[in-house]
Amino acid sequence: MSDKIVTLSDATFDEHVKSSDVPVLVDFWAEWCGPCKMIAPILEEIADEQAGKIQIAKLNVDDSSEVASRFEVRSIPTLILFKDGEPEVRLVGAKPKGQLVQELSAYL
Amino acid sequence: MAERRKVVIIGSGPAGLTAAIYAARAQLEPLVIEGEPSSNSDQPGGQLMLTTDVENYPGFVDGVMGPELMAIMRAQAMRFGAELRTAKVSRLDLSSPSPFPLWVGDPDADEPTVLTDALIVATGARSLMLGCPNEERLLGYGVSTCATCDGFFFREQHIAVAGGGDSALEEALFLTRFATKVTVVHRRDELRASKIMQERAFKNPKIEFLWDSVIVDVLGDTKVSGIRIRHTTSEETFELPVSGLFVAIGHEPNSALLKGQLELQGNGYVRTIGRTTKTSVDGVFACGDVQDDYYRQAVTSAGSGCMAAIDAERWLEERGE
Numbered sequence A: 001m002s003d004k005i006v007t008l009s010d011a012t013f014d015e016h017v018k019s020s021d022v023p024v025l026v027d028f029w030a031e032w033c034g035p036c037k038m039i040a041p042i043l044e045e046i047a048d049e050q051a052g053k054i055q056i057a058k059l060n061v062d063d064s065s066e067v068a069s070r071f072e073v074r075s076i077p078t079l080i081l082f083k084d085g086e087p088e089v090r091l092v093g094a095k096p097k098g099q100l101v102q103e104l105s106a107y108l
Numbered sequence B: 001m002a003e004r005r006k007v008v009i010i011g012s013g014p015a016g017l018t019a020a021i022y023a024a025r026a027q028l029e030p031l032v033i034e035g036e037p038s039s040n041s042d043q044p045g046g047q048l049m050l051t052t053d054v055e056n057y058p059g060f061v062d063g064v065m066g067p068e069l070m071a072i073m074r075a076q077a078m079r080f081g082a083e084l085r086t087a088k089v090s091r092l093d094l095s096s097p098s099p100f101p102l103w104v105g106d107p108d109a110d111e112p113t114v115l116t117d118a119l120i121v122a123t124g125a126r127s128l129m130l131g132c133p134n135e136e137r138l139l140g141y142g143v144s145t146c147a148t149c150d151g152f153f154f155r156e157q158h159i160a161v162a163g164g165g166d167s168a169l170e171e172a173l174f175l176t177r178f179a180t181k182v183t184v185v186h187r188r189d190e191l192r193a194s195k196i197m198q199e200r201a202f203k204n205p206k207i208e209f210l211w212d213s214v215i216v217d218v219l220g221d222t223k224v225s226g227i228r229i230r231h232t233t234s235e236e237t238f239e240l241p242v243s244g245l246f247v248a249i250g251h252e253p254n255s256a257l258l259k260g261q262l263e264l265q266g267n268g269y270v271r272t273i274g275r276t277t278k279t280s281v282d283g284v285f286a287c288g289d290v291q292d293d294y295y296r297q298a299v300t301s302a303g304s305g306c307m308a309a310i311d312a313e314r315w316l317e318e319r320g321e
Helices: A013-019 A034-049 A065-070 A097-103 B014-025 B046-050 B066-079 B147-154 B166-175 B195-203 B298-318
Strands: A006-008 A024-029 A055-060 A078-083 A086-092 B003-010 B031-033 B083-085 B089-092 B100-104 B114-121 B125-127 B158-162 B181-185 B207-210 B213-219 B226-231 B237-240 B244-247 B251-253 B284-286
Touching (some): A006 A013, A013 A024, A013 A055, A024 A034, A034 A055, A034 B066, B003 B298, B014 B046, B014 B066, B014 B114, B014 B298, B031 B114, B046 B066, B114 B298, B147 B166, B147 B244, B166 B181, B166 B195, B181 B213, B284 B298
Parallel strands (some): A006 A055, A024 A055, B003 B031, B003 B114, B181 B207
Antiparallel strands (some): A024 A078, A078 A086, B089 B100, B100 B114, B125 B251, B226 B237
């Protein structure tokens, strides 16, 4: 995994998302989710290409179900972009890289 | 200038990747245009990417995870030199004899992206949706076509499954692991699912059936709160409060790209000739679910992918290439 990607959990989520200087894109995923695996390499690329503008974080919904249910995640992959701790963009389902970048373009 | 290829394969499920393994081993240096990530089955790896345990694929005594099986097939195809490109074909033109032009990206570009002598179509099938007003808006917010992806989020809740075939009952049975209650809503008064699946579903105390019932809308503002159902014999309409709706009413082939280009059957599946994978266009072969509305198994898809590669190889040989 890219060293630019952080791993969050129920315990670390709030503090990290609130204290980050840049928007944090949280990838809600699980080991058993095929579409999550499809977008994982895309997120690695975005993490490298957009370093300094956006932080990519992964949150495993099996291990951290509290955060997932707080944000009413009902389908994975779900990507939520947090700015100053507040959810601003929500993308549900696997999407091609071009489309992801476009939907996040206001923050890149 | 357009890139030149002997064989291009569109799609990367079991059919496309098996065709790639065979074509690569036949030194045809195939290019696989595998699709782009999405959650609705028209994607790299195909429909198995939306499953968990695959228990009926030969060679795996203890079963294998769908995404894992596809990762193995992909690696096997690459080992023999198949080139995989994560992209989508936006247009193709089969109106003139081979070589066939394909466009990736801008479909209106003057120059095609690739010119290929033989073409293997393995674009698969996708889940049909109900088509009711709020279904698409709530997709991912309680509406799902993938129980194995999303069932986890419906712990201790009441959910509905639309459909009456094997895949509907498979989803319903899978969902009983999480839900307190699963209501199967079916438009007829009997199931078309296999006997073994029916037996399992009828025996499961968490599953109940609503017969002769059509879902006319999905309710909910930011997430699903219920479904509106019309009973077809009494014409009565009522609401069922559920927090999730899983749609498993069947599949449609991913053949939109091929419309008007080669002969399709009335239901949109590609017509193949006899027991071969040949299509109505000389040099174009079809395999997997895009041409199979009957068996639709991973292993039959893989088998027809092998056939398509052999058909393409012999076709190229006969042309002296």
